[in-house]
Amino acid sequence: MATATAKLRGGRNRQRHEAQDADAAHDSMRRCLAGGGVLPKARMIRFVVDGGGALVPDVDERLPGRGFWLSADKDALKKACSRNLFARAARASVLIPSDVVERTELLLARRCINLVALARRAGQAVQGFEKVRDWLRSGRVGLLLCAADAGAAGRAKMGSLAGAVPVVTALTAGELGAAAGREHAVHVAIEPGRLADRIDREGQRLAGFRATTS
Template sequence: MEPEDEPERGPLRRCIVTRESAARETMLRFVVAPDRTLVFDLAAKLPGRGLWLSARADVLERALTRGGFIKAARGPIHISPDLRLQIVDGLKGRIRDHLGFARRAGQAVTGFQAVREWLQAGRAALLVEAAGGSASERERLLGRRDVPVVTPLVAEELGGIFGRAHAVHVALAPGALAGRVEQDALRLAGFVTT
């Protein structure tokens, strides 16, 4: 650790594969059900001893191929063949839910003009862009503003949240929902390429 780095705050968890410690919000938690089935604990609240994994596809692959889950669970377990898909679908679902909550609470807007107005007024804490969107249009929208940008969903998925066929730009107001969307989008980024 370099002297200028800030010390970690909050509970840290150790990845069963990389052995690196990180904040629990940046990792994925799994538990073993009573029937010895491995369960992805999306909200990290299920009872039982958590098996923590860095939120990256290569780490998941190593855990699956090298028996990382079996060693951490201290015995044989059943692992679903579509575990990666469960992780991606679960994280996308949470992001859609949080964006929906933000929309209903008046903490999110969509559309180029509305998002630009929020950015100019300093009301945007997070910019959610459609995956595969134009980088040059994003730069034109952002200008020199230092607002975090995530690209977790395609335009049709974003649009569905706002009752549109598609949406490319979404701005979120500061608050817990923006933080949760950003955390889940960063975890999802380890599994999908945009």
């Protein structure tokens, strides 16, 4: 059952990325500084150099200055830092903070948490197995969030109920709980709409960053 659910989720993610790439005409493309590939911004992370010459992750994509783009991949950031790629691209000395990897992950997670909390306050989200299950059965769910550290059986069962609904498993139960206004949350459903789309985008960036292969 878990294997079948994993395959289904993998298929959903591939379809989601294909849809993102197909919509790239509506979302400007950027070249990854580390890998050289050209991807939609929705699958990348922007960095800038501040006035003191230090590298700063700009996950909101709002900071002034020239942007340096990396795919949402922890290994890509590590490579860019270890090979001095930011300094080469900037043609100037760039100070790499020792915690830039951890800081980037923290900011990505915080952005996801804040968006889920916003959906909850707007009445566009519910948490808890039974409430999420009821929303799924009524076709009211645009995005399903499952805790990354939840039990395999529970995730498999909820994944089977999700059907074609996109599933994000980037946040931990503690992080989902912070967004849901409680200590822990394992399942959170988001209504279809712009907030669900934004959470999906940010969740995929965080999932990509946390899925390091090194």
